[in-house]
Amino acid sequence: MTEFIPPGTRFLQLEQPLPMKRGGALRGARIAYETWGTRSAAGDNSILILTGLSPDAHAASSEDDPSPGWWEAMVGPGKPIDTDRWHVVCVNTLGSCKGSTGPASPSPEDGQPYRLRFPDMSIEDVADAAVRVVDALGIERLACVIGNSMGGMAALAFLLRHPGRARSHINVSGAAQALPFSIAIRSLQREAIRLDPDWNGGHYDDAHYPESGMRMARKLGVITYRSALEWDGRFGRVRLDSDRRDDEDPFGLEFEVESYLEAHARRFVRNFDPNCYLYLSRCMDWFDIGESLGGDTLAGLAAIRIERALAIGVHTDILFPLQQQEEIADGLRAGGCDARFLPLPSPQGHDAFLVDFERFGPAVRGFLDAL
Amino acid sequence: MTEFIPPGTRFLQLEQPLPMKRGGALRGARIAYETWGTRSAAGDNSILILTGLSPDAHAASSEDDPSPGWWEAMVGPGKPIDTDRWHVVCVNTLGSCKGSTGPASPSPEDGQPYRLRFPDMSIEDVADAAVRVVDALGIERLACVIGNSMGGMAALAFLLRHPGRARSHINVSGAAQALPFSIAIRSLQREAIRLDPDWNGGHYDDAHYPESGMRMARKLGVITYRSALEWDGRFGRVRLDSDRRDDEDPFGLEFEVESYLEAHARRFVRNFDPNCYLYLSRCMDWFDIGESLGGDTLAGLAAIRIERALAIGVHTDILFPLQQQEEIADGLRAGGCDARFLPLPSPQGHDAFLVDFERFGPAVRGFLDAL
Numbered sequence: 107m108t109e110f111i112p113p114g115t116r117f118l119q120l121e122q123p124l125p126m127k128r129g130g131a132l133r134g135a136r137i138a139y140e141t142w143g144t145r146s147a148a149g150d151n152s153i154l155i156l157t158g159l160s161p162d163a164h165a166a167s168s169e170d171d172p173s174p175g176w177w178e179a180m181v182g183p184g185k186p187i188d189t190d191r192w193h194v195v196c197v198n199t200l201g202s203c204k205g206s207t208g209p210a211s212p213s214p215e216d217g218q219p220y221r222l223r224f225p226d227m228s229i230e231d232v233a234d235a236a237v238r239v240v241d242a243l244g245i246e247r248l249a250c251v252i253g254n255s256m257g258g259m260a261a262l263a264f265l266l267r268h269p270g271r272a273r274s275h276i277n278v279s280g281a282a283q284a285l286p287f288s289i290a291i292r293s294l295q296r297e298a299i300r301l302d303p304d305w306n307g308g309h310y311d312d313a314h315y316p317e318s319g320m321r322m323a324r325k326l327g328v329i330t331y332r333s334a335l336e337w338d339g340r341f342g343r344v345r346l347d348s349d350r351r352d353d354e355d356p357f358g359l360e361f362e363v364e365s366y367l368e369a370h371a372r373r374f375v376r377n378f379d380p381n382c383y384l385y386l387s388r389c390m391d392w393f394d395i396g397e398s399l400g401g402d403t404l405a406g407l408a409a410i411r412i413e414r415a416l417a418i419g420v421h422t423d424i425l426f427p428l429q430q431q432e433e434i435a436d437g438l439r440a441g442g443c444d445a446r447f448l449p450l451p452s453p454q455g456h457d458a459f460l461v462d463f464e465r466f467g468p469a470v471r472g473f474l475d476a477l
Numbered sequence: 478m479t480e481f482i483p484p485g486t487r488f489l490q491l492e493q494p495l496p497m498k499r500g501g502a503l504r505g506a507r508i509a510y511e512t513w514g515t516r517s518a519a520g521d522n523s524i525l526i527l528t529g530l531s532p533d534a535h536a537a538s539s540e541d542d543p544s545p546g547w548w549e550a551m552v553g554p555g556k557p558i559d560t561d562r563w564h565v566v567c568v569n570t571l572g573s574c575k576g577s578t579g580p581a582s583p584s585p586e587d588g589q590p591y592r593l594r595f596p597d598m599s600i601e602d603v604a605d606a607a608v609r610v611v612d613a614l615g616i617e618r619l620a621c622v623i624g625n626s627m628g629g630m631a632a633l634a635f636l637l638r639h640p641g642r643a644r645s646h647i648n649v650s651g652a653a654q655a656l657p658f659s660i661a662i663r664s665l666q667r668e669a670i671r672l673d674p675d676w677n678g679g680h681y682d683d684a685h686y687p688e689s690g691m692r693m694a695r696k697l698g699v700i701t702y703r704s705a706l707e708w709d710g711r712f713g714r715v716r717l718d719s720d721r722r723d724d725e726d727p728f729g730l731e732f733e734v735e736s737y738l739e740a741h742a743r744r745f746v747r748n749f750d751p752n753c754y755l756y757l758s759r760c761m762d763w764f765d766i767g768e769s770l771g772g773d774t775l776a777g778l779a780a781i782r783i784e785r786a787l788a789i790g791v792h793t794d795i796l797f798p799l800q801q802q803e804e805i806a807d808g809l810r811a812g813g814c815d816a817r818f819l820p821l822p823s824p825q826g827h828d829a830f831l832v833d834f835e836r837f838g839p840a841v842r843g844f845l846d847a848l
Contacts, residue, residue, distance in 0.1 A: 222727060286712040286734035287705035293735045294696050296728050298669070301689045318672045325665050326697070334658035334798060341657040343765060343772065356593060357667050357755055363657035364664045384728055391732065394714060401714060424795065427705060459492065 110377055111205045112164035114140055114171030115198070118242045124200075124235060128226040134249040138198035138205025139163045139239050140171075142181060143189035152245045153187060153474075154272070155196040156236060156257030156264070159386045160378055162204035165196040179463040186463075186471035187252070197245065199226045199260070200235035201386050203379035209308075210379040220381075222307040227385050229256070231262035240271065248272040249477055250471075254459055255279050255426060256386070259393045262434070265410045266395060274414040275438070276473055278459045278466070279423055281430040282403045282437065283394040288425050291330050292387045298322035299380050308381050320375035323383065325367045332454035333422035337363055380442040395437075407437020415445040416473045418459070418466065420452040446473075481748055482576045483535035485511055485542030486569070489613045495606060497572075500595040505585040508606050509569035509576025510534045511542075512614075513552060514560035523616045524558060524845075525643070527607060527628030527635070530757045531749055533575035536567040550834040557834075557842035558623070566614065570631070571606035572598045572757050574750035581750040591752075592679040598756050600627070604634035611642065619643040620848055623841075625830055626650050626797060627757070630764045633805070636781045637766060645785040646809070647844055649830045649837070650794055651776045652801040653808065654765040659796050660706075662701050663758045667779040669693035670751050679752050691746035694754065696738045704793035704826035708734055765793065766808075778808020784808075786816040787844045789827040789830070791823040 115138045123131035140163045145152060155177070166181035166189075167174055177356055181187045181194055201208040201224070235359065240248065251272045253261025255362030258280015265275060281288075304310050341363040352358040359365050396406030415438045419431030428449050435447035446465040450465045452458035459466050486509045492672035516523060521764040526536055526548070537552035537560075538545055552558045552565055570577040572595070580595040611619065622643045624632025629651015636646060652659075670763045673690030675681055712734040721736065730736050767777030786809045790802030799820050806818035821836045823829035830837050 226727075283714060285705065286714070286732065287700070289714075289732050290696075290700050290708070290734050290738060293730075293732075293738070294693065294700065297696075298693060300728055301693070303674075322665065322669060322672070322693070325661075325668075329661050329665065331656070334656065334795065337657035337661070343654060343657070343660075355673055356597075357759065359664075360662050361657065361664075363661050367661060367664070377759035389730065424705065 110162070110203060111138065112140075112171055112173070112449055114168050115163055115205045116140060117205065118239050120238055124231065124238070126225045127228040127230045130225040132207060132225065135207035135235070137200065137207070137235050137239050138251045140165065140168065140196055141193065141195050141243075142166060143191070143193040144285055148190070149244070149246065150249060152193045152243070152248050153250045153252060154236065154240060154248050155181075155194065156232070156251065156253040156260045158200075158255035158257055158373075159383075160389075162202070163196045164196040165194070166222075168349050176460070179221065180467065180470065186467040187474065188471070192249065192474070193325065195239065197236045197239050199256070199386065200232045201382060201467050203382040206235065208379070209381035221460070222381065224385060227389050229259045229389050230263045230267060231439060232260045232389065233267060236260065236264060237268050237271065246271075249360070250274045250276060252276045252472065253278065253280055254266045255456065256390055258426070259390060262309050262395050262407070262410065263393070265412055266406065269411045272412055274477060275412055275416075276470060277415065277417040277431060279419050279426045279431065279456055280417075280434065281426045282407055283365065283396065284391045285430070289391045291326060291425065292391055295323035295326050296384050296387055298326070299384060305380060305474055310380065315376070316380050317375050320378070320380055320383070321371040324371040324374040328367055328370045330425045331455060331457040333421055333424070333453055336453040336455065339453070341366065349452040359459060403433060404437045404440060408441035410438055410441050410443070411442050414473075414477070415443050416448060416469070417445065418448045418450060418469055420450045420455065422453055423458070425456045481533065481574060481814070482509065483511075483533050483542055483544070483729035485539050486576045487511060488495060488576065488716060489610050491609055495507045495602065495609070496528070497596045498599040498601045503578060503594040503596065506571070506578035506606070506741060507548065507576075508571065508578070508610050508716075510566055510610050511536065511539065512564065512566050513537060513539055514562070514564040516564045520615070520617065521620060522562065523564045523614070523619050524621045524623060525566065525607065525611060525619050526552075526566065527603070527622065527624040527631045528570055529626035529628055530570075530754075530761075531745075531847060533573070534567045536565070536568040548752055548830070549675065551838065551841065555620055555788055557838040558845065559842075563620065563845070566610065568607045568610050570627070570757065571603045572760065574753040577606065579750070580752035582758050591750065595756060598760050599640060600630045600760050601634045603631045603760065604638060607631065607635060608639050608642065617642075621645045621647060621845065624649065624651055626827065629797070632759060632779065633766050633778070634764070636783055637777065640782045643783055646783055646787075647841060648788040648802060648805050650790055650797045650827055651788075651805065652764075652797045652803065653778055653805055655762045656801070660762045660798065662697060663762055666694035666697050666756050667758055669697070670755060681751065684756060686747070687751050688746050691749070691754070692742040692752055695742040695745040699738055699741045701796045702826060702828040704795070704824055707824040707826065710824070712737065718819065774804060775808040778805060781809055781812050781814070783809070783814050784848070786814050787819060789819045789821060789840055791821045791826065791829045793824055794829070795828040796827045
């Protein structure tokens with residue numbers, strides 16, 4: 107099984123087993139992370155970043171790895187998450203194939219990849235794994251936990267399960283529970299992978315790899331990560347030049363938008379482990395901050411104890427729709443937090459936080475500057 | 478190849494070849510249709526209904542076929558499309574597997590199914606086939622052409638290519654051109670079918686049938702036909718009872734919304750021909766009323782000559798979004814038509830016209846009553 111680990115990654119080898127919410131425990135797990143900036147003498151300037159499904163811990167360039175990170179425009183000296191002031195930690199999610207232990211990692215039992223032997227994994231486990239890193243770095247109280255997309259779910263789980271470990275929170279295009287439209291999309295993505303004969307119950311290898319299933323899953327992902335509005339302006343009805351078309355294939359690619367999806371999918375399918383994808387996708391469906399309170403989302407959010415929060419979303423997001431970020435702000439406020447909801451008019455849908463830095467930059471900077 | 482033809486279906490056998498927009502001609506084709514009501518002595522009370530991708534010609538029950546039709550609540554005595562007043566004709570789309578000639582029909586060359594030998598089919602061909610029925614019935618001028626979804630595209634093509642053949646038009650959740658989000662969704666549906674090894678380049682049979690591909694395509698269809706808003710209220714996060722779950726399958730169905738998609742897909746996969754699906758899906762991507770005018774949609778619409786029109790859409794439609802029906806009304810108005818745009822707050826998305834009769838009924842009735 108291939109893992110995809112940036113060169114600047116640091117690892118925390120867990121000495122103690124990590125108990126999993128749905129039962130069992132992970133023994134011998136490791137958590138990948140990177141850091142930027144310097145801890146203050148008071149130890150009160152640390153920010154934790156929790157990521158979406160696919161990013162690694164390399165949020166930004168560093169001395170150890172000068173290649174641009176996935177949030178390069180947001181993290182660095184003088185940038186919105188200003189590493190001249192803040193000590194920033196980005197954790198690669200548990201269950202990933204990018205450094206942290208996941209279904210593609212060797213099981214301590216036999217040294218063979220876990221595959222589907224990996225225990226059922228929940229968002230809460232992702233949060234608990236991140237806390238281990240915070241503990242290991244000796245950070246008693248974070249200045250802020252920032253979570254994007256799936257990381258927004260993990261951040262809420264972190265704050266609820268580990269009270270007192272953070273002063274503030276920025277939730278970026280996250281959600282307090284999975285809703286049926288998003289569950290339906292993710293369920294279909296998982297079905298595409300599982301239907302691929304080369305998935306083979308999780309027992310694929312590089313020679314027999316569920317490439318078609320991963321391609322379908324990724325294309326459906328990209329469709330729901332962006333927005334119709336953006337694509338109307340970007341692609342319209344522009345067709346591919348004849349030299350980019352296969353005239354022998356009567357249903358082959360014809361429009362620019364189809365080629366865009368194909369290119370995105372090609373970059374992804376061999377760079378993310380299919381079993382890891384299945385586990386991470388499913389843990390989002392399971393997430394509900396109000397689960398132990400009879401599904402009362404607002405009560406779950408109100409049980410979180412932090413001082414300040416900002417929930418950002420965009421109008422064009424169909425996967426984590428805007429009312430979910432409004433709900434986060436409402437719920438945190440009900441718990442006594444000074445929480446603000448910030449809807450942005452970005453056309454780029456769920457992915458806006460990865461591209462619309464003109465809007466997200468000032469929003470994040472303004473919140474952190476006022477801490 | 479199985480065809481699925483309701484018992485009340487009537488057929489028009491085309492004596493002359495049907496020239497196809499992209500080249501070639503269909504010889505020996507037939508067009509399926511049903512009618513309700515009686516033609517007036519003046520011959521001015523006929524309404525033509527053009528359907529979405531999958532419906533047959535059986536829009537409503539009749540003496541020949543008392544089973545409920547797909548628009549039963551809308552068509553009949555005293556109903557919004559009142560067959561006590563109107564003579565109603567519903568045509569099964571060319572390219573379908575429900576009576577009209579399509580890729581599943583026998584080719585006159587060898588009596589074997591066309592499969593991918595069926596000529597490239599455009600929305601304009603669908604419209605021209607419908608005109609043949611209108612001609613055969615001796616209808617000089619229709620009182621109204623009603624088109625739903627894909628049928629809304631075909632209705633616009635009908636009106637543009639056959640001026641003087643209709644006084645008025647109701648466009649229901651249709652579009653004057655395909656936009657990239659919808660193209661992307663349909664492209665992915667076609668890819669799912671084509672990826673299924675049992676599709677076999679179009680050479681499947683009942684024993685080796687692209688069931689998985691059709692299931693994926695249909696599920697993605699249902700996801701985009703409805704709306705997140707509707708599902709939040711309808712399914713929420715409700716899980717299946719344990720006796721409806723397969724505990725042996727670690728990624729099997731778990732939420733009600735997944736079971737709903739599965740049930741929809743099961744009803745569809747063996748009741749619609751996969752090659753027909755591919756052809757009908759692609760002809761929507763190709764459609765652009767402004768194609769011959771350099772892609773100027775409004776100019777294409779403004780070239781249509783009718784007296785009155787109503788373009789209805791719903792706020793929650795992500796596949797044929799509301800601005801497309803507004804565009805239709807704007808464009809028709811620019812051509813001198815008394816055209817009205819009616820946005821409805823239905824929560825059911827693109828499919829609302831098939832279920833939200835409380836809103837669609839009065840809208841359609843009001844327009845027709847005033848004719």
